[in-house]
Amino acid sequence: MDTLLLNSNCYDNMIYAAKLIRNGDIVGMPTETVYGLAADARNENAVANIFKAKGRPSDNPLIVHLSDFSEAVNYTSSIPDLAYKLAEKFCPGPLTMILPKNNLIPYITSGGLDTVGIRIPAHETARELIRLSGCPIAAPSANTSGYPSPTSARHVMDDMNGKIPAIIDGGNCKCGVESTVISFDDNSTVRILRPGFITPEDLRLAAPNVIIDKAILHGVSDGEKVTSPGMKYKHYSPSAKVVLVDAKLPDFISFFNSHSGNNVYCLVFDGDEINFSSNCLTYGADSAAQAHNIFARLRELDKIGAETVFVRFPDQKGIGLAVLNRLIRAAGFEVVKI
Ligand code: AMP
Ligand code: MG
Numbered sequence: 407m408d409t410l411l412l413n414s415n416c417y418d419n420m421i422y423a424a425k426l427i428r429n430g431d432i433v434g435m436p437t438e439t440v441y442g443l444a445a446d447a448r449n450e451n452a453v454a455n456i457f458k459a460k461g462r463p464s465d466n467p468l469i470v471h472l473s474d475f476s477e478a479v480n481y482t483s484s485i486p487d488l489a490y491k492l493a494e495k496f497c498p499g500p501l502t503m504i505l506p507k508n509n510l511i512p513y514i515t516s517g518g519l520d521t522v523g524i525r526i527p528a529h530e531t532a533r534e535l536i537r538l539s540g541c542p543i544a545a546p547s548a549n550t551s552g553y554p555s556p557t558s559a560r561h562v563m564d565d566m567n568g569k570i571p572a573i574i575d576g577g578n579c580k581c582g583v584e585s586t587v588i589s590f591d592d593n594s595t596v597r598i599l600r601p602g603f604i605t606p607e608d609l610r611l612a613a614p615n616v617i618i619d620k621a622i623l624h625g626v627s628d629g630e631k632v633t634s635p636g637m638k639y640k641h642y643s644p645s646a647k648v649v650l651v652d653a654k655l656p657d658f659i660s661f662f663n664s665h666s667g668n669n670v671y672c673l674v675f676d677g678d679e680i681n682f683s684s685n686c687l688t689y690g691a692d693s694a695a696q697a698h699n700i701f702a703r704l705r706e707l708d709k710i711g712a713e714t715v716f717v718r719f720p721d722q723k724g725i726g727l728a729v730l731n732r733l734i735r736a737a738g739f740e741v742v743k744i
Contacts, residue, residue, distance in 0.1 A: 409434075409567045411559060414531040414576040423574055424538035432456055434548050434562040435535055436576025437527040439500045439584045439603065440555040440701065441562045442471070442545030443570065444535065447481075453514045453544055459569040462551040466635045467517030468544040469502050469525050469585070473536040478524050481542055483508045486593045488613060495612045498526040498533065500581055500603040504589040504634075515544050517635055525585055531576040547584060548573075554642050554701040554736065557582050561705060582698035583728045587634060591617065598622065599634035601728040603697065622731050625739050641735040644704040646671075646712040648737040652719035653744035655681070661744060662716055669713035673703055678718065689717075693726035700729055704736060716742075 412419035414436065423433045427444060430452040435444040443459060445452035447470045457464055470481060475493040478485060482505040489503050507522035516522050527533060536543050547555040548562045556562045559575035566573070586602030588609070595615040598606060601622055609616045621637040632638050651658055659681050662672045672682060676691035689703045690696035707715050719741070720729045734741070 407568055407571060409563060409570055410572040411563065412572050412574045414574050419574065420531075420534055420538055423535055423572055424540075426571055427452075427535070427539040427541065427543070431572075432459060432570040433535070434559065434566060434570060434573030435532055435543070435545060436529055436559070436574060436579065437471075437532045437545070438529045438579060439527075439581045440557055440579050441548040441559065441573075442532075442543075443548045443566070444471070444543045444545045446539070447515050447542040447544035448510055448512065449541075450512050450514050453512065456544060456546060457514075459566060460546060460549070460551045462546060463635075463639060464514070465517045466546075466639060467519055467521075467523065468515050468546050469523040469587075470511065470515065471525050471527055471532065471536055471543040471545050473526065473533045474498075475524075475526050477542070478505065481508060481511050481522060482506055482524065486590050488590060488593050488596070492588075492596070492609070492612050493526075496604055496608070498528040500528070500585040501525065502585045502587045502600075504587065504599070511542070519635075521589075523587060529576065531574060535574065552640050552643055554644055554704040555584060557698075557701050561702070564705070580698070582701060583725075583732060586728070589633065591615075597633065600636065601731050603725060603728065605724045605727065607724060618727075622727070623734060640738060642701070642704070642732045643736045643738065644708045644712075644715075646704075646707050647714045648704070648733070648740075649714065649716050650719050650733055650737045650741045651716050651744065652741055657744040658716075658718055661742070665714075665716065667714070669711055671707055671710075671712040671715045673707070673715055673717040675718055685712075693721060693724050693729060696720055696729045697725050700732060
């Protein structure tokens, strides 16, 4: 099967994509974070096909996307007041809240857990597709499992051509990193399980206590109990070997020069590139730009044949925490500190 590329501006295309979803098929869907693989979250077959297309481990749950937070009551068994407060401030938007699921959400969707991640995407096309489909949409990132997430329809095509019937092209994703995933320790405490575009500082505006789970910047050891299954898997990695280098610019330059080679590249901040004669890409000047660019750059490095990439360690304030979380995993936790 050839995968169709559908322009999101054409209403007939949207109707067609919604029909595919109602029939139990999978559609590549743009969101403001990254592209997702969308299917009816209640349909066990459709969800099984998502896991198959991605090669995703079956215990890694899928986030369920709704067009409005008021629909969350239909798929959950209870919602804390704090979740409503956060929804008022951040929904629609790049926030996923883990809530107890009800039996409309099958265990295959929740990776065997009794909870479900609920998100209301801000992207108009995503919300329109959910409305037209008339069902809750399970949508993990539309990459092959383990590979960097897709932030354009082209990236989805690179990974999914021949595996899904259609991709809706909604342009490049605005945020570039996935949603912030949170759970509730109690009615005043939020735990960040995956950092994203909504920062700890943002969450503190609405939640009295915000805990950053320690697994965000550290690996989990074999057999260790995790609060979110995604934490234990290798993630976001291109084929090239990624090494994060935590160093001031002059030290980074000497380190890179002493490790140079044909297929050795560096990925640095905007403005740094004047110090390198070749094999240098940049990924932004500030955290928001770095979030926007990081996955596209990692994919680009594979396309140009990079074998090793030394990446400048990002600032970890604000959105930077999400960028660092992705890079640390892409690097398999290999960090050189100078
Ligand atoms: P992705 O689908 O690629 O955006 O990844 C979704 C992330 O959310 C993964 O890290 C999952 O482990 C996490 N997640 C989804 N649902 C749950 C849940 N019910 N409990 C804990 N983590 C979840
Ligand atoms: Mg993913």
